[in-house]
Amino acid sequence: MHLLTTSLDKLLGVLEAVGGFVAILAFLFWLAGKVRGRFEKPIANILLLGPAVLLLLIGLVIPAIRTIFLSFRGQYVIGPDVKYVGLANYKWAFTDPHTLHTLVRTAEWLVIVPLVSTVAGLVFALLVDRMKYQVIAKSLIFMPTAISFVGASLIWKYVYQYRAPNLPQIGLLSEVVMKLGWSHPPNWLLSSPLNTFLMMVILVWIETGFAMVIMGAALRSIPDDVIEAARVDGAKGWRLFRSVQLPMISSTVTVVIITIMTATLKIFDIVYTITGGNFHTDVLSNEMYSQIFEEFNNGRGSALAVILFLAVVPLVTVSILRLRKERYA
Amino acid sequence: MSVDEALVTETGETPEPGGLTPPSHREPVKTHQRLATVVVVVMSILWALPVFGFFVTSLRSKAEAEGSGWWTVFVHPSLTFSNYIDVLFHGGANIQGGGLFPYAMNSLAIAIPATIIPIIVASMAAYSLSWVRFKSADTVYFIIFGLQVVPLQMSLVPLLQLYSHGAHLGSFPIFPNLNLHGSIAEVWISHTMFSMPLAVFLLYNFIAQLPNELIEAARVDGANFLYIYRRVVMPLSLPAIASFAIFQFLWVWNDLLIGLTFSAKSASAQPLTVQLQQLSGTFGSHLELLTAGGFVTIIIPMIVFFSLQRYFVRGLLAGSVKG
Numbered sequence: 001m002h003l004l005t006t007s008l009d010k011l012l013g014v015l016e017a018v019g020g021f022v023a024i025l026a027f028l029f030w031l032a033g034k035v036r037g038r039f040e041k042p043i044a045n046i047l048l049l050g051p052a053v054l055l056l057l058i059g060l061v062i063p064a065i066r067t068i069f070l071s072f073r074g075q076y077v078i079g080p081d082v083k084y085v086g087l088a089n090y091k092w093a094f095t096d097p098h099t100l101h102t103l104v105r106t107a108e109w110l111v112i113v114p115l116v117s118t119v120a121g122l123v124f125a126l127l128v129d130r131m132k133y134q135v136i137a138k139s140l141i142f143m144p145t146a147i148s149f150v151g152a153s154l155i156w157k158y159v160y161q162y163r164a165p166n167l168p169q170i171g172l173l174s175e176v177v178m179k180l181g182w183s184h185p186p187n188w189l190l191s192s193p194l195n196t197f198l199m200m201v202i203l204v205w206i207e208t209g210f211a212m213v214i215m216g217a218a219l220r221s222i223p224d225d226v227i228e229a230a231r232v233d234g235a236k237g238w239r240l241f242r243s244v245q246l247p248m249i250s251s252t253v254t255v256v257i258i259t260i261m262t263a264t265l266k267i268f269d270i271v272y273t274i275t276g277g278n279f280h281t282d283v284l285s286n287e288m289y290s291q292i293f294e295e296f297n298n299g300r301g302s303a304l305a306v307i308l309f310l311a312v313v314p315l316v317t318v319s320i321l322r323l324r325k326e327r328y329a
Numbered sequence: 330m331s332v333d334e335a336l337v338t339e340t341g342e343t344p345e346p347g348g349l350t351p352p353s354h355r356e357p358v359k360t361h362q363r364l365a366t367v368v369v370v371v372m373s374i375l376w377a378l379p380v381f382g383f384f385v386t387s388l389r390s391k392a393e394a395e396g397s398g399w400w401t402v403f404v405h406p407s408l409t410f411s412n413y414i415d416v417l418f419h420g421g422a423n424i425q426g427g428g429l430f431p432y433a434m435n436s437l438a439i440a441i442p443a444t445i446i447p448i449i450v451a452s453m454a455a456y457s458l459s460w461v462r463f464k465s466a467d468t469v470y471f472i473i474f475g476l477q478v479v480p481l482q483m484s485l486v487p488l489l490q491l492y493s494h495g496a497h498l499g500s501f502p503i504f505p506n507l508n509l510h511g512s513i514a515e516v517w518i519s520h521t522m523f524s525m526p527l528a529v530f531l532l533y534n535f536i537a538q539l540p541n542e543l544i545e546a547a548r549v550d551g552a553n554f555l556y557i558y559r560r561v562v563m564p565l566s567l568p569a570i571a572s573f574a575i576f577q578f579l580w581v582w583n584d585l586l587i588g589l590t591f592s593a594k595s596a597s598a599q600p601l602t603v604q605l606q607q608l609s610g611t612f613g614s615h616l617e618l619l620t621a622g623g624f625v626t627i628i629i630p631m632i633v634f635f636s637l638q639r640y641f642v643r644g645l646l647a648g649s650v651k652g
Contacts, residue, residue: 007434010513014438017514018445025449029555036553044554045457049469052454052525056476059522063487064479070486124372127365137373139635144376146634146641148583150602151627154609154619155383170398170616172382205376213642237361266480269585273606288482289586298486305482316478320530 064309070302089303099287103307106284109200109267114260117204118253121211125219126241128212138216142209149206149269156202157274162187192280199281202270207260218252219245251322258319265311284308387412387620394617412621424604429622436600436626438513439588440581443520444574450521451528452536452570456562458529459537460544461554470533476526485590488519492591513598515591520581528573535569536562575640579630601626 032043071090074083093099124141128134144152161171165184169175177185189195222245230244246253268285275281277290284304292301385399388408402408420428458470492515539562547557585602592598605626608619634641 007431010434010438011441014442014513014517018442021446022449029559033553033555040553041461041463045461045463047555048453048457048461048558051450052473052529053469055450055522056473056525058491059488059519059525060476060479060481060484063484063491066487067483120372124369127369131366131369134369137369140373140377143380143631143634146579146630147380147627148585148602148630150583150585150606150609151623154605154623155379157609158383158386158616158620159379168397170395172378172398172400175398175400205379208376266482269602269606272585273609285482285586289590292486293590302486305480305485308480309478309483312480313478320474320477 067302067305070298071306073299073302075297075299085299089299090307092300093303093307098282099304101280102282102284102287105196105280105282106265108196109203109264109283110261112197113200113203113207113264114257116200117207117260118211118215118257120204120208121213121256122215122253124208125212125216126245129216129219138212141212144206145209147206149202149267150273152202152206153270153273156198156205157189160188160198162189189275190279195275195279196281199270199274202274203264203267207263211256211260214256215249215252218249222248255319255322258315258322262312262315262319265308265315284311383620384624386616387624389617391615391617394620395614412617413625416618416621417625424608424618424622429601429604429625432599432601432604433625435513435598436582436602439517439520439600440578443517443524443581444578446517446521447524447528447577448532448570448574451525451573452532452563452566453558454529455533455536456558459533460539460557460562470529473526473529474533477530479526481523481587484519484523485586488522489590512595513592516588516598516600517581519587519591520584523587524577524580528577531573532566532569536566539565572640575633575637579633579641582629 028047032047035043072084072086074085074088093103121141124137128137131137147155158170159172161169162174162185163169163171165178169178171188173188174185186194188198226244226248227240230240235243266285267283268289271277271281271283271286272289277283277286282290285308288301288304288308291297291304295301382399385402386394388410389399389402390407390409390411393402393407416424416428417430417433418428454473458466543561543565544557547561552560582600583602584600585606588600588603589606592600592603605622608615608622
């Protein structure tokens with residue numbers, strides 16, 4: 001009962017906050033609605049645009065600038081010990097063996113996951129087209145995109161569970177490989193570099209559905225008479241794909257790859273949940289988190305955040321410009 | 330609503346219904362077709378099997394879940410719902426307090442304002458930039474649009490400091506210490522701020538294309554700008570708002586990093602994902618609770634996914650660069 005009342009209180013509190021916000025807004029609208037003439041437009045604009053601009057300044061612009069400054073400073077952020085250390089944090093990021101390995105591993109993720117997900121999604125989109133019950137098959141592939149990374153990580157950690165070979169197995173992967181005759185499989189998540197690849201599988205599992213849906217839509221938007229004409233010319237199967245379908249959806253393929261790359265670059269939840277970055281599995285975003293919240297080294301953490309930012313900029317720029325061009329031209 | 334139907338609305342194209350294609354489209358070689366079917370079936374099973382096994386385990390007793398693989402359930406069927414009652418209301422394993430239920434409420438208490446408030450604030454901004462207009466409106470829009478490139482990781486440390494210390498210029502407090510640290514508000518306000526560039530971008534694209542005549546007519550009738558926003562722009566923008574709302578709700582519900590960063594030290598503000606992440610350390614000793622808890626977190630996204638797939642796909646397409 002106690003449980004229920006505290007939870008209800010919490011929800012009510014939140015509804016009050018939202019209600020209060022709307023009430024204040026309504027009052028200001030009413031007040032500003034009285035104004036006519038020369039000031040009507042400026043006041044309306046301030047009222048309409050002000051909250052968004054304020055939220056952006058406080059939540060993104062100022063913090064991002066501050067993070068850049070912090071990345072040139074030492075360990076302590078509050079108090080007199082804030083020392084300017086120049087590029088030392090960046091030098092550390094690119095010379096410290098652990099961090100260097102982390103960056104290289106992040107680059108491996110960045111190449112493998114987008115490539116595999118895109119190819120798998122494209123193959124599935126091509127094959128499933130014109131098939132019976134395709135809706136069910138597509139829904140199954142697409143379903144993981146709705147699941148949280150934490151949920152997905154738990155689901156797969158269970159698949160990868162290790163038990164000594166003489167015990168009854170509970171992990172699906174061990175069971176399958178032992179049935180296939182591998183009598184002593186490794187402890188999957190502790191064996192580097194295998195564990196990194198097994199974690200990439202999780203992200204591929206999530207992103208393939210996204211790739212399939214987007215490229216499936218692009219494939220279907222190719223006009224029927226184009227395909228028909230190619231068939232009359234004798235193109236089918238692989239040749240039809242290579243010389244007609246692929247060139248016509250190439251721009252969508254680029255968007256898909258770049259979008260998955262962006263998500264991969266920021267990947268945090270999977271590594272944090274499955275190994276916490278141990279056993280040689282650390283990636284950039286997780287290392288940043290542990291520098292800030294476990295080592296309490298805000299300078300280094302901020303430098304890693306800036307590196308992440310610099311890596312994301314070209315990807316997101318291309319992707320949003322394409323998106324804008326395609327959807328809203 | 331299926332993926333297919335979703336894509337009809339998405340692309341404006343009618344996909345060919347399964348198996349009903351004109352004969353000229355069929356592959357003459359039947360073996361290819363069969364191979365394709367095999368690949369599709371195998372891939373679908375591979376994709377579904379981990380979730381299915383996870384779900385089966387959540388319905389087994391502790392002894393059974395730890396003593397044998399979930400696939401043995403087909404030989405010795407014995408299922409129970411008690412794990413869900415335990416994990417939601419009684420706790421156990423690493424769960425602080427009494428079960429996951431309060432954390433599910435936290436997730437809801439974070440996701441509701443973090444969805445509603447961005448919609449209001451962003452639609453107001455989008456309307457201002459597209460219809461009320463001022464001299465540098467285009468520049469302002471382009472800056473907000475461009476802010477999508479800033480990863481939220483860039484904001485974590487400074488925001489945490491702001492929440493726990495306020496902001497000072499010299500010794501003059503320019504932003505008070507609101508005592509937000511470790512509260513639900515801290516989490517949903519952060520989500521609200523991080524959602525702005527995407528929300529303004531999406532809603533602007535829709536609102537800017539509303540028919541000019543409607544808004545002009547209201548102006549001629551003497552309605553002021555704010556009245557037009559409430560009575561004309563808001564109601565007409567509902568389709569775009571729905572897409573964004575679903576995307577944002579799922580994003581917040583599924584988020585780990587922001588929840589972890591801004592609530593880590595206080596259990597009373599932690600969302601479900603954070604607790605669940607901490608549960609993952611108990612693998613092996615409480616598998617039956619872990620799987621049940623895992624299913625509790627994915628059930629809401631699943632419901633949204635299967636009932637509102639059309640909006641989900643739209644939001645996914647548009648919001649895919651967020652993070």
